[in-house]
Amino acid sequence: MTAQFHVVFFPLMAQGHLIPTLEIVKLFSSRGLKTTIVTTKLHVPVITKSIEKTNHSGNQINISIIKFPCKEVGLPEGSESLDTLKQPDMFMKFFRGLSLLQEPFEQILQELSPDCLVADMFFPWTTNVAAKYNIPRFVFHGFCLFALCVSENIRSYKPFKDVESDSEPIVLPNFPNQIEFSKAQVPGSDLGIKDGATELFKQINEADITSYGIIINSFNELEKDYVDYYRNVCGRRAWLLGPLSLINRNKDKTLIDEHECLKWLDSKKPYSVIYACFGSVGRLSKLQLHEIALGLESSGHYFIWVVKKSEEAEKWLPEGFEERIKDKGLIIRGWAPQVSILEQESTGGFVTHCGWNSTLEAISAGVPMATLPTFAEQPFNEKLLTRVLKIGIPVGSPLSNRAVSLVKREEVSDAVKRVMEGEEAIEMRTRAKSLKKMACKAVEEGGSSYNDLTSLIDGVKAYRSQSSEAEEEHN
Ligand code: UDP
Numbered sequence: 124m125t126a127q128f129h130v131v132f133f134p135l136m137a138q139g140h141l142i143p144t145l146e147i148v149k150l151f152s153s154r155g156l157k158t159t160i161v162t163t164k165l166h167v168p169v170i171t172k173s174i175e176k177t178n179h180s181g182n183q184i185n186i187s188i189i190k191f192p193c194k195e196v197g198l199p200e201g202s203e204s205l206d207t208l209k210q211p212d213m214f215m216k217f218f219r220g221l222s223l224l225q226e227p228f229e230q231i232l233q234e235l236s237p238d239c240l241v242a243d244m245f246f247p248w249t250t251n252v253a254a255k256y257n258i259p260r261f262v263f264h265g266f267c268l269f270a271l272c273v274s275e276n277i278r279s280y281k282p283f284k285d286v287e288s289d290s291e292p293i294v295l296p297n298f299p300n301q302i303e304f305s306k307a308q309v310p311g312s313d314l315g316i317k318d319g320a321t322e323l324f325k326q327i328n329e330a331d332i333t334s335y336g337i338i339i340n341s342f343n344e345l346e347k348d349y350v351d352y353y354r355n356v357c358g359r360r361a362w363l364l365g366p367l368s369l370i371n372r373n374k375d376k377t378l379i380d381e382h383e384c385l386k387w388l389d390s391k392k393p394y395s396v397i398y399a400c401f402g403s404v405g406r407l408s409k410l411q412l413h414e415i416a417l418g419l420e421s422s423g424h425y426f427i428w429v430v431k432k433s434e435e436a437e438k439w440l441p442e443g444f445e446e447r448i449k450d451k452g453l454i455i456r457g458w459a460p461q462v463s464i465l466e467q468e469s470t471g472g473f474v475t476h477c478g479w480n481s482t483l484e485a486i487s488a489g490v491p492m493a494t495l496p497t498f499a500e501q502p503f504n505e506k507l508l509t510r511v512l513k514i515g516i517p518v519g520s521p522l523s524n525r526a527v528s529l530v531k532r533e534e535v536s537d538a539v540k541r542v543m544e545g546e547e548a549i550e551m552r553t554r555a556k557s558l559k560k561m562a563c564k565a566v567e568e569g570g571s572s573y574n575d576l577t578s579l580i581d582g583v584k585a586y587r588s589q590s591s592e593a594e595e596e597h598n
Contacts, residue, residue: 127157128238128584132263133228135221135243136163136191137205138403139480140265143340145173146367147241147263152182154580159185161231165203187235189227196220206403209433215319221245225252232256238587241338247323247330257590259335259583261362267341267479268349268361269507270500271331273302275357277313278328290522297356299348300511307524308502335583336360340367340483342565342572345558346507362579363572366487368462368480370566382460384427384453385467391425394471394552397493397539398464400429401476405497409439410529416441418535419452419474424543426452429459465490471552472542474518474535477504486514489559491551493518493538497526514555516541 130151134144145160152158160170167186174184191203196216202208208217225248232240232252241261242249253260264271273295277283280296283306292303306314312324331337341363343350353359388396399419401407407415412434419426420441426448430436436456445454461481464470465488473485477496482504485492494505495518508515518538519530542548565572 127155128580128587129157129159129235130239130241131159131161131187131232131235131237133161133240133242133246133249134263135205135245135265136166136203139206139478140243140245140263141166141169143265143365143367143480144241144243144263145170146370147338147340147364148184149174149177149371150364150367150576151580152177152184154576155182156580157183157185159187159235159237161187161189161228163191163203164188165191165201187231189224189231192220192223195223218245218320218323222248228252229255239583244327244330245323247326250330250334253334257594259586261579261583262331262334262337264331264337264339265479266339266500267346267483267504267507268339268353268363269346269511270479270503271337271339272298272349272352272357273304273503273506274310274313274500275353277304277309278315281315283309283314289524290520292522299352302506302510304502304506305522307522310499331359335586336362336579338579339363340365340479342366342562342570343575344561344565344571345486345512348511362575364576364579365572366483366562366566368484369487369562382463384455384459385463387453388427388464388467388469391469393468394543396425396427396467396469397422397472397474397543398427398461398470398490399474400459400461400481401495401497402478402481404478405476406431406434407497408529412436412439413441414530414532415474415535416444417532419539420444420448421532422536422539422543424451424471424539425469427455427459427464428452429455429457429461432457462488472539472548474539477501477508479504482508486512486555486558487562489552489556491515491542491548491555493535493542494521495519495525495530495535512554512558514551514558516551 132148134141148158177184193200193202196219198216229252239259240253241263244262244264250260276295276298282293286306289307290305292305294303311318339361342365343363353361462484465485470490473490474493475481477494492508492515494508494515496502496505509517516538519525519534564570
């Protein structure tokens, strides 16, 4: 009997990366592959809960623990998750901690002796480690292909090289669909600006090229032009397996969360509630949160708004706000069941920071968006929504850097109204619903994402058996 094909997964310790990676693990497991997740102790309970059902269904998913070097990099014990770091200076220490994981990770790989490795983009060194053990490494990118193509285009053509102004729109050269960005919207790493993260992003880009290929949480029909661009112009290999949030939900309805906000949503009319949430990592200024509060209130729509516990609402909530909005809005402090909220019929729109998971979750639920990106590739995702897919309205000026320029209450309220009211809103909702249908189809048996997974597994198995044969001949 041949041994079960074994894939090791090494997700970044951050909600936005861990959540989709766990769905990929379950996908691989559902195709009969042996899987092991390498993670730190802090994440074991959450992962165990998430994989419980899959393990009961017969395909065992294993966990292997790696110690995060908090002390060595000067972080308080337990700082093992990107989204729990409080100060900006902790981020660089965290990234340094990731690079120190190389030696213990190698030991784990040696012990497990897998056939294949899927490691997060933030572990670029794993490509070399995998090569040392003669196994292919896939990169899991938390990004969509549109964003990867924009970055690649900007790095190759340098269209901002002689541009002084931060707000002048520049059309990307030789890029599908006449897409323009201002300098303020582009991350420093793509503009060639040197900072503490320059070396890390250089390594990430190099590993994208030298790895076996990239796994993307998206689906072919959503960004077809950019799938072609990535494969044919950039010459890279990518498999689109998403939307990952749909796959296991569709199979198991008992995964639907229970939360008091869902009962509240249930009591409202279809498309009457706007949901606002800004992801797990980014922090908004107190002033910005204050403006968002007043903007949501003056939009006149029902709303659910998620604020982080660390954002201490007492310090920025407008006076008397909670009393005034008590029949109109719900503030959730902490973690909300986002996918379930988006799936409710009464949810008519989503004010989002355009993190890719949130963006795709809304597309999968057929919900149009008001977009307020602040960092990383979020402005690129905004452009995909507003310009290409036409299911989003920017909050404030899309050419500005909204991490530093304050978005005013009127701008929040205007964008919410445009997403929720009138002809334009109906047209956007119709387009969003049609994307939802395509998304559901993509993950069904015979759909594009289902087939991409089949071709990935077949390809990597064939590659592995060829390289094992070559190795045997050599010995
Ligand atoms: N999320 C959630 N509840 C919250 C906040 C976030 O379920 O209260 C989930 C959300 O559904 C998504 C992930 O956390 O799957 C956030 O990922 P995204 O890429 O959108 O943003 P990031 O947190 O990485 O900035």
